[in-house]
Amino acid sequence: MNKKLLEQLKKIRQDYFNSPGNAILSLLMLFLLVKVGIWFISWAFINAVWTGENNEAARPGGATWAFIIKKIRFFLFGFYPKEHIWRIIVTVALMGASFVPYFMKRIHHKVLVFIAHMIIWPLIIGFFLAGGIGLEQVSTNNWGGLSLTFILSALGLLYSFPIGILLALGRRSEQPVIRILSTVYIECFRGIPLITILFMSSVVVPFFLPSGVAIDKIIRVVIGMTFFQSAYLAEVIRGGLQAVPKGQYEAADSLGFKFGLQQYLVIMPQVLKITIANIGGISISFIKDTTLVLIIGMFDLLGIVKPLASDSNWLGMEPEGLIFAGLVYWGICFAISRLTYKIEVKANTLPAAGVKA
């Protein structure tokens, strides 16, 4: 027993006090961490208020989580009419269920599932969320909260994939026109802030449409974000393309594959495997980027904090709202980074290309 304790003490000395300088740093850091920790715990838990009808319930030095609890519907679904919220749940559930075919062994060409998503998702969203045919129409101005964040990220990621792959192939093409156009596209979109593109889609695009034709704001935003994201995705895919050994191309050539089959059967599977980590990272930034729609007046999870904290019953609740939104974003992004890591580990344990297991 004594020996065990001694060993532990030794380890602590090794890890935290292995030199006078380190000892001072450790103590200083410990002091700071304890100080911040105590303050945070007393603010977030001990002094926090969990119930109440308005901001009079708030206590000094404590968080008013009652605000979040009372307004949770708006954080999740925005200003979507209360009696129609089931439609959002159905939409999300259907979109989630549409991932099942990816795990079915019988379906060999998963790319068909992907193409099906590209057609089905907007139909589901149009039918259930927007309504109009059979269901009562709900203006897209009322969409908001986490569900809007989800829709923007999902659609943006879905459509930027095929465009990104085409651009990456285009940038490596031997045909000058295609190569130059792809390069210009990628570099232009990577060189400007997303906000300017969102501005373009909300202010400039209507000028380019024939008079009398109007496209809904949400569609314009999704298109703008897709254009933007596909440029970044293209660079990731291009990195993967460069990492595929030349021999793989030659092997595919010698089997008589034409360009399409060569890419589909030989090159792309390897590219996707190599770039899993980067694709995960870029998906996380896409999700973080969806917050920018608040600047053009849409109420996503972050954008809805301000209108909710402007409610006369809950004035001054921005800190709680922002911290709650931050927590949710953090959870989503962290989960995706873990998931990516898991997929990467799994992909690396798969047999290498060309080896039959």
Next chain:
Amino acid sequence: MNKTKIRNLTLQAGLIALLLALFAYFGFNYIQNISQRNIEIGYGFMDDTAGFSISQTLIPYTEADTFGRTFVVGLLNTLLASVISIILATLLGFVVGLMRLSSNKLMSNTALFYVELLRNIPPLLHVLFWYQVVFLNVLPPFKESFKLGEWLYINVRGITIPSFVPQENAVAFHIITFIAICGIIYLGIIKKQMVLRGVHKRLWPWQVLLLLVPVVYAWLTGPYRMVLPQITKFKFSSGMTMRPELFSVVVAMATYTSTYISEIVRSSILAVPKGQLEAAKSLGFPSYRRLQLIIVPQAMRTMIPPVTNQYLNIIKNTSLGMAVAYPDLTAVFAGTTLNQTGRALEVMALVMVTYLSISLVTSLLMNWYNRSIIDRKGDLISKEDIPVE
């Protein structure tokens, strides 16, 4: 072979035709829409009076100035926020990156926590957090501002420090400083060449001497006069105030981007072969000299390209300041000016070209720096290139 050639040519021609058709279609629509609203095409509006005020300007600006000047004001604000953010993010990123490599578990875990916590939160939320939570909720109101002697005031309206008013001899001071800096850089170049030739001669005392010249000159003649912040009833009548908008953008960008830079720093240092560290140890260098002389210079080479990307991200991300009304290029020009003039296409085209140019210049500068340090390491220079004495 010929068949594929023809096919490729038709493909490319088709693509060009398609693009031209699209452009023609959109152009036609644009002209029709514009003529319906009686707006002229072109940049003539840049000479019109703007008529709106801007909260923070680096150059003199009044409502009577032109739209062209709003563009310059916005551009300067973007550059200001970017430069401060880049410096802070680099410093913070280095510190956190080195902390993560510390043998002290408490340090490395705190750094890990910092990185994992901050980089999974959208940058826009960072900006809003610093503005709405820290500035509007935590800092004291104007009347009860936090004071540090007579020099520093912190309150809801920003951070106020003394301002420095140039005197008559400021021009002479600037010229002396410029010459001194040129001299220091010149000596640095000479030193580099001497190292390559294998000559070792101390030059740094001369550099210090050169640095002292402007300092002593400033001491003796006082080219700037310090003006302490003076409080009148509702505002400071003198002093320099860093407004909360700028502060939020800068701190948010610095903390958010520092997480990425710290990861770059960490991985580049880990990428330096272990033998280098062991060699430095066996030569008896103390730990900070090991970092300074052996590890960091080698890690620098792998660091520069990804760090450049982060700098470009900062420049683009300062446009997020718009959410807290920081008057940068996007907010002032693509926002207010566009609304006032209605020249959507012209304004957006100018903004995009400007951002692209800033990005291009930054990339060029960083590439130039990258080449210069690779040269210093002597990696790109083969043995034959080194002149033998």
